Amino acid sequence: MSTTQRDDERWLVRGERRENPAQRLYCFHHAGGSAAEFTPWSRYLPDTVDVCAVQLPGRGARVREQPHTRMRPLLDELLGRLDLDLPFVFFGHSFGALVAFELAAALDAAGAPLPRHLFLSARPAPGLVAADTGTIHDLPEQEFLDVVDRRHGGVPAELREHRELRDLVLPYFRADYEVIETYRPGGHEPLALPVTVLGGTDDEIGVDQLEAWQEHVAGPFEVRMFPGDHFYLRPHRTAVVDLVRAATV
Template sequence: MAAPDDKWVMTLKAAVAEPAGTLFCFPYAGGSPETFRAWRGGIADDVELLCVILPGRGRRLKEARYDRWQPLVDDVFEALSPYLNRRHAFYGHSFGGRLAYELSRLASAEYPGTTQRLFVSGCRSPDTPQRRPYMHEMTESDFRDAVARMGGTPAEVFEQERLLRLVLPTVRSEIRLAEIWDDLHTSALDVPITALYSPDDPIDGLCTMRGWQNFTKRHCELIEVPGGHFFVDSHPEYVTRIVNTRMGNANGCDRPLGSGSVRSPEDQQD
């Protein structure tokens, strides 16, 4: 469990049974722990649910945001190090998926055998080119319109100019990191990957996520869920049931990528 004064990690649900592991969650650009707070009722009792909080939101709103990947990855890894010597998995959505992947590489190398799985959702594979033009290069007006069309940001935020001015710089900063991200590593990840996508996602759907199979030496599966790009918000019951069946399963006995998408959580009972 995260200490109350840990600025990087928030405990959303403590394990009430012998833990199968800790699940570290990373939200989309500008996202907050509220996305994963809705998961508490669905996550198994033997899973500890933690959310990583980056600068630029919530209690860290006034802290400087990151503009480069390496310092971000290094600092988050250092902050999580006290938690990584026990069984754990990473879950990241969109921008958070990229960060979760980078941290999985470090954690599996530094703490062999403890990283059980990487969950990525709504996140292009590292070898998939980023769609152009870049959102982060848009004018302020166009960027606001684009963020509104994406969804994910509550409509009431766009009705409050002062709040919008606080929120949007973090969203733009992390969208920039997401857009410029690519894979510079020379070896595949030695951790199973579960990649979740929505057929209704206009940002990163099936076509941009297929490539995840090329980035692990272990098992990789691609799972279809409903709900558009922000299905982590709109369909938490689907996602948590998938996570529950995979936590603690490091042997890759799930359906492999290429054998067909899994259509619903009911199809995924191991």
């Protein structure tokens, strides 16, 4: 599960290079997001931690690549891009939490090393989002943006105002939602590793939906809440990174 330098640069974006890291932090972004959400984190973590912000196809320098629309092919590609030579931690936000969890389960199924800690942010536990509520990834663009903004917020005004930006962003934004909406829980065994679930007190995702992650965990488990909405981690970055730092020492 090693990677070439070229693939490393495509899939893993590093804010600051570490000369001799002792462990890695893999970060997985939200639907419609990019590695830029997490690259600044390297400034707030020790030099021993190699911060690897995962960049999925279709965005950033990978804008010409076809984004994934199903979970399994996405996991299969990611499995081949992880460097497992050092201890590592996963942090996933929203859609990224689902990817991080399923990737950890895939590592477990393969008998590979597991993350020493799994952070799952702003995402209900698998199976709690009903499959019969309809899909939004194929809605007309303004309606799609309205629904996303109503559910989670964070849709910038520029995206509505500029056609060129929408043409650039909406293909991978829709693709991420298609992954979510076609996803079905894998039915694998609970993961035997420490898990921290995080959420915002003003998010529409309730504490009960976050606590339900415990059914999928066989190791230490806790839920941590922060003031704020679905993107609580932005104004509370220092506090969130402090939690991650505690898991990497």
